[in-house]
Amino acid sequence: MQELAEKMSALLPSMDFRKYWDGFQGKAFAIYDENRVYLFRHPKCNGNAYIVFPADNRFISCTSISFEGVPTAIVDIRYFDNFEEIYSLIVHESFHAYQHELSESRFPDEAVGPSFPADFRFIQLRIQERQMLHDAVNERSKGIRHQLINGFITLRDERIRLYPDIVDYENRVETIEGPAFFVEYQALQDVSHSKTARQAYADMLLDAEDSHLHIRKSCSSSGLFLCLLLEGLPSRWQEDFMHSELSLYHFFKTHYTDYTPVIIADGNNKEEITRIIQTIKRQKTEAFQSFAAQPGIWLTITGAMQAAGFDPMNIVIQDGQVLHKHFLKIRIGSAEYFIKGPVLTRFDPGFKDITSLEVHVAQLPAGSENAIDIEGIGRFKGHIHYADDRSARILLQ
Numbered sequence: 001m002q003e004l005a006e007k008m009s010a011l012l013p014s015m016d017f018r019k020y021w022d023g024f025q026g027k028a029f030a031i032y033d034e035n036r037v038y039l040f041r042h043p044k045c046n047g048n049a050y051i052v053f054p055a056d057n058r059f060i061s062c063t064s065i066s067f068e069g070v071p072t073a074i075v076d077i078r079y080f081d082n083f084e085e086i087y088s089l090i091v092h093e094s095f096h097a098y099q100h101e102l103s104e105s106r107f108p109d110e111a112v113g114p115s116f117p118a119d120f121r122f123i124q125l126r127i128q129e130r131q132m133l134h135d136a137v138n139e140r141s142k143g144i145r146h147q148l149i150n151g152f153i154t155l156r157d158e159r160i161r162l163y164p165d166i167v168d169y170e171n172r173v174e175t176i177e178g179p180a181f182f183v184e185y186q187a188l189q190d191v192s193h194s195k196t197a198r199q200a201y202a203d204m205l206l207d208a209e210d211s212h213l214h215i216r217k218s219c220s221s222s223g224l225f226l227c228l229l230l231e232g233l234p235s236r237w238q239e240d241f242m243h244s245e246l247s248l249y250h251f252f253k254t255h256y257t258d259y260t261p262v263i264i265a266d267g268n269n270k271e272e273i274t275r276i277i278q279t280i281k282r283q284k285t286e287a288f289q290s291f292a293a294q295p296g297i298w299l300t301i302t303g304a305m306q307a308a309g310f311d312p313m314n315i316v317i318q319d320g321q322v323l324h325k326h327f328l329k330i331r332i333g334s335a336e337y338f339i340k341g342p343v344l345t346r347f348d349p350g351f352k353d354i355t356s357l358e359v360h361v362a363q364l365p366a367g368s369e370n371a372i373d374i375e376g377i378g379r380f381k382g383h384i385h386y387a388d389d390r391s392a393r394i395l396l397q
């Protein structure tokens with residue numbers, strides 16, 4: 001970790017992110033593991049290249065947070081094997097901090113993605129669309145590329161007509177994550193000098209099963225390829241896009257003035273689509289079964305709570321229930337609590353409006369007058385409604 005921090009420190013003077021995106025200037029960022037945080041380019045550094053302090057629950061996953069009031073990119077180095085990947089993720093998450101600085105508002109409703117329909121036609125059209133997008137980016141013939149782009153737009157518009165809510169979610173994820181993956185891709189090329197860096201992103205785009213098992217992640221790759229299409233248009237589009245209210249897809253369609261609708265032909269992949277649908281249903285069922293089989297005391301907390309933070313890449317929604325595989329932050333009144341996953345919630349009416357929460361804990365909660373202490377989570381106002389050696393129920397005040 002120290003060696004990585006020193007390598008990052010040596011790179012600071014030349015770390016200019018404007019070469020990846022017009023106007024993009026990365027600022028505060030941190031790398032961390034389970035023990036320590038190394039913070040760079042933050043006012044708390046007070047002129048030092050970086051400062052070090054113990055890790056805590058503010059540092060979860062790879063994301064952008066407000067740390068001491070400053071948008072800060074954070075990267076958990078335990079996810080990566082080499083410096084090049086860590087650097088490119090710093091650029092990626094720094095772009096999200098840049099979006100927040102510009103008051104980006106085109107964010108998706110994260111409840112929509114995990115509840116998308118395992119629908120034959122939806123998947124069939126989406127597989128064709130993603131292949132068209134990939135081929136359009138890689139096609140050198142201007143005439144063939146034009147046909148491929150027309151096919152891509154026709155397929156996307158047909159899906160918007162048939163599945164407006166879920167495709168709006170896709171459009172919004174592409175809008176937020178596509179540019180971040182675009183700068184990540186360029187940063188990876190920059191430091192690794194790899195001529196094959198794009199292939200991993202292409203594989204993510206074209207893997208039919210994975211792209212429907214992990215709908216949010218798959219929109220990141222399609223967003224990247226939309227950015228690559230925009231790079232092929234004769235315009236300086238990046239700054240205009242950052243101040244636009246359009247989704248990335250609609251921004252591209254507005255700037256592509258040669259569009260002509262084409263006839264959509266059915267793909268010859270019925271067996272593949274049927275297998276994908278079966279896999280989606282099986283994996284959702286297995287995820288909830290795995291939660292039920294967790295060791296420990298099954299604790300249920302009932303009352304009004306709000307989801308204050310979660311990992312949208314690791315949630316499963318089914319029948320009004322949300323399984324948070326990684327972690328969940330909840331808000332009760334003005335207090336926030338961090339709960340390590342898996343955590344199961346029920347909601348009404350909205351995804352973030354939690355009515356009950358279930359988690360497995362090692363010890364029974366301890367109760368005093370109007371207060372409950374749960375080891376590893378914190379103290380709540382409420383009382384123990386029921387408890388034995390296998391389960392407990394807490395009612396919040």
